[in-house]
Amino acid sequence: MSTTDGPTPMPGAKAAQAAANRQAAEKNPSTSADAAHKTGWFGRWNEKWQAMPRQKQWLYLIAIVAVAYLLPILNPPILSTEPGNDFPLALFSMAVYALVAVGLNIVIGYAGLLDLGYIAFFAVGSYTAAMLTSPDSPFIKVPYLWTLPLAIVVAMCIGVILGIPTLRLRGDYLAIVTLGFGEIIRILATLIPAMKGQVGFQNVGRPPGMGEDGIPVFANSNGTPWYWLTLTILIIVLLLAGNLERSRVGRSWIAIREDEDAAETMGVPTFKYKVWAFALGAGVGGMSGALFAGQVGFVNNQKFDVVTSILFVAAVVLGGVGNKVGAVFGGALVAYIPLRFTAIAEYKYLIFGLALMLIMIYRSKGLIPARNRLLAYGQEAYARVRNGPPKKPAVATEKEV
């Protein structure tokens, strides 16, 4: 596979190999037809969606978003996590996980970089928010909302610092380095006194606003405003991620994921785009961490374990690697299941670990398989090909002469 292999070891086999290649390639169309069949209801739904006019898509989207915003008020009985857990807070958790999954999807799904220490960026964001707002911290204090962009910047910087040495290497080195890094951040939070170890930071800041009853609007018990804030951020991040996807950036990422060497050969500065993916993913992770810290109001070193990191990976994989809508779904699901079905909450790690294995083995496109659209105006072009009579290719013309 690798182009860095030495001279071909088996002289005389080239023709046979080419024939085999060809056979393999010819086989593909039929298998892909099966694959399309397998995608089931979602696949069909997805096709319908793609065929819809833009306006109609927007209408549907607005309706979905409206329902999403209304969820904490509607508190639909079957969906609700009550009586075990407060539903608006559960929604907030789901939104944070969804945000995390969308961020991690940039790294894993788009660029194909397995980051097993994503929790580290989440932790960095949490600590940024905590150390700049909590009265327990000796640092200067800033209003909470400022910590969101700051968390992005800090996490991105750390992402770049970590990415530069490791992203030059093969993907699986990255996986283990990030795994180690996730653990190291936790140990450093224990060892460095300013990060206050298990004691942690209390009374992390919150957005301003006071309710009539003297309780802050963004109290840690009031899930609805936190959910709305996170949902809004999630939607913005989704739109931006969509912009990136349908640009040279997204194409470069997917090209790297598909075949890094070929991408490099096609003029993609692969290293640069990998660092970008890593940094942007880290930024989203950092922001999620800051949101989480704000809502919980308390940050210490205990929750940033690698196990949670792997739950994040499971969220991305569950939804479908590379698919941001899937990531939202996967993230929300990973947060939702233990909160809704408290009886099986204890088994969640086992369940999601098994899900990781089974999905990868039997359904590697995840629960919501969807292909990335990588051209800003691609739909128009494809429509032209489908509808208009295809022009005669130049070469064919030549042959007739």
Place this chain on the structure above:
Amino acid sequence: MGAHSESVPVSENAGGESPIELIEPMEVTEAVADAAAPEREIDVAVGDDLVEVKNLTVKFGGLVALDNVSFTIKRGEILGLIGPNGAGKTTCFNAMTGVYKPTSGQVLLEGGLLNGMKQHKITRAGLARTFQNIRLFGEMTALENVAVGLDARHKTSVVGALLRLPRHKAEERSAIERGMALLEFVGIAEHAGSLARNLSYGSQRRLEIARALATDPKLLCLDEPAAGFNPAEKEDLMALIRTIRNDGYTVLLIEHDMKLVMGVTDRIVVLEFGKKIADDVPSVIREDPKVVSAYLGEPEDDFA
């Protein structure tokens, strides 16, 4: 071959290396080429040295895969690089395109040194390639594959793409136009929306060529583009390669199939055991005793 005709490059100096006749399809081709690479300079002299390979040596451990090989590629020609298996063709190719670091020697493109440059920079400098074993981006459509190649000339930054700044939009629009034009050029426009991995083998090879052309190369390197093709497909491919050349591109062709090489190239460099043993026009190469002996005993070869 006889029925075949060639369109003319836009270049006024055309006709340096190979006889050119003016015929009808030229207009189509010209339009396509224009659309595919509107900023490309094609009014340059055919016959200048485009690429110089100087004393290129590649060693793997103790094994000398390429030994002090020198040749030039002239602007506007189709140069064939041939040799028996293990002669070092692909090694030479990989050393030129930056996959391997040559042990010694130089590769110059328009006088500029390519050695030590990152691969993507070499591509941007004007050297594009295809792969012997097709390496498309399987989960992308044909059009998206070509767009990746076109991106080599795009200038949108990550922030620009994030915020959909005007340059990004303009480049996206032009990517669609140029991408479709390129797909038309190689004859697979109707498959623009198909995933690359679902294309037929022949279309995949054509798509690879389109993707490489999309980087707007000065030199297009084709690594055994006819591998796995039947004779009819090979004919088509030869026609395509000629059209590409006539559009003003320079082509380096590594090929195993002697008939194809002899039929399409303007000049041929022959390697054996990592050394250059011949460098001449096809008709001379065909008679060269060294070449003939190098190829003797190659049972599967249809050299004749």
Place this chain on the structure above:
Amino acid sequence: MLSTVLTAVPADSDWINFDVNALAQNFWSATFDGLTFGAIYALVALGYTLVYGVLNLINFAHSEVFIMGCYGVFFTLSFLGFGPSAPNLSFGQILINIILALIAAILAAAATAFLVERLAYRPLRKRNAPRLVYLITAIGASFVIQYLIFLWRGPLPEPALTMFIPTPIFEVFGTIIDSQQIIIVVAAVIMMVIVDQFIRRSRTGRGIRAVAQDPDTATLMGVNKEKIIVTTFIIGGILAGAAALFYVMKIPSGVQYNGGFILGIKAFAAAVLGGIGNVRGALLGGLLLGLIGNYGQILLGSSQWTDVVAFVVLVLVLLIRPEGILGTSLGRSKA
């Protein structure tokens, strides 16, 4: 950014210090202890290296192969009446019990390795899955094993097991070397020499190297690739089982559902340090990492630094010399 945090730390604390004196004082004891840990890392690292050589993949579940070995030791010895206190048995009885534990550990670890290969890797190999898919599946497998143990044994470490009280054997540079250190280091090194010779000289070993070098050609030449892969996993498992015995000897309370995780990362770092895919590199890397970790711990003042130091070493090696100290891969090593 991290560095600004560090410099902003109030000066009242000694969370990190460069206590060169302490290092100088304890240099030799840190060295011998580091070699002991290093020998354990090396045995586990071999498992990573072998699988990496053959499949070109990091077997993320190898840390769980190791921890299953630890449980093998724990259950055998608990069953035989060992506990937190030193057993009141004659040396012969202790010896027999330890051998039984070793066998159990090897069986448990090798069986886990075998199952991981069968359930997680083979189905993917059949359909030629991309690398990312392997990695995620292996992570999933590792997670599943961990949490099966968790649900079964709970979150707490198992009670400590003392096999015997280490006795001083001799003194070098004013430092007493005890029987435990000698057993672990010498046994580990002997096992690794055997593996090294096995890979170099035996037919299976040559098969392993052939597959490592070029799986397709090896298959064409009549090597049963599937069999070689399974064998490699099992050899890795056997070594991990032996490592488990020594680990429990060294850290009696280390048997815990997630106890393999950090050790796995360290062993991997050791494999990379020596040159992944290189059998001798694993030994060298393991011993070096054990030493570096121990020196770092004493120099910086807390046992938690061991992990940080191991990680930093990993990153530095990847940065400066990603092919490791010895570099060559399994396939290319001389016959």
Place this chain on the structure above:
Amino acid sequence: MRAWMLTTEGDLMNRKKVMTALATAATLTLLMTSCANQAATPGATSAAAGGGLNLDIPVLTSIETPKDAVLPAGDGKATCESTTTLAYIGAETGANAQLGINIFNGIQLAINQHNEANPGCQVAFKKFDTEGDPTKATGPVTQATKEENIIGVVGLPFSGESKATGNIFEQQKLVHITPSATNPALVDNGWTTFFRGLGNDAVQGPAAAKFMTDQLGAKKVYLVQDDSDYGIGLGATTTAGLGDALAGSDKVTTGQKDFSATISKIINAKADAVFYSGYFAEGAPFNQQLVAKGFKGAFVGPDGVKDDQFIKQAGDASNNAFFTCPCIPGELIPTFADAYKALANAEPGTYSIEGYDAATVLLAGIDAGNQDRAKLLEWVNNYDAAGLSKHYKWDDKGELQAPAVYGYRVKDGKIVPIGPIGE
């Protein structure tokens, strides 16, 4: 080169077996030689002296319960709405589940006894799981405070989660009595709804110090603390109480497994007692390694270490262990112990009786007609009566006015009480 390709599989396997056997044999030989040495010199050299200590403190077999103790049954005439609900919020699953189970069984017992005796007042009981995790606690606490029927809560068991959620109770004016959170700073948040049903670490630390120096007769106490809020806080108050008797101190971290560095410091300091300010998860292997290295003195741990798991994990090494705990040995109150056993099919655990007593305080309030949140809060504020374990009267911050600290020790593989300490 070619010969090996023709080898049958059987050969390959045999070859491997031989190799494995060789490896095993080599290991065995080694073990033999070294174990021979081991047998010759059993046991390690002892560095620390334990001779001057009074380790044989008699076991307490019964405690006096206040005659006028308020019991959940009340007078049997209480009436209340059938929706009246008390709740337990705390760990039910996760690493800290056992402590939670101890507590909510105690509460359940109190409520059962109340409901049996009072046909006119059937109080419902709801449980909310936090896993003992501060970051997970807000959801269940918010949910509980939103349910209007819940007028009183027993919980939360841990200091961290109490700290993270106290403000929610305060906002909703829902009274909650923690049966086990001992961090002193919890009462400094200005919460009017927070009550602590036991002594805090500021009481336990000095009591532990006094116990070690006076009752055990320790001259040199080495203090080791973990990195938890609890361990650090308790370490500080114990250090203050020890004064000159402190021989040195060291820190360990949660999850640490190898304590050899700390142990050599202890042995070098010739300490005769070690106080471990932390939890049993690290305390048990720590003591085990300590004893294995020849430490002969006493090992003293606070309520975080007092757990049957400690004995299970430290084995015989735990014979030198003593515990301090602001908890009362419920197992010595026969009526309570028997009823608890009937309900839970287990002996009362640490904090079972604190849970029982806290629930009793709330139930008594309901019986007295305080059946909304405001009234019940008021009731607890003014409460002044004996419970089964101790007298309950809180100061204006929510701290118990007359807390008790008990000492415990390990005897015959069980944790048994040795009576009140630090008095």
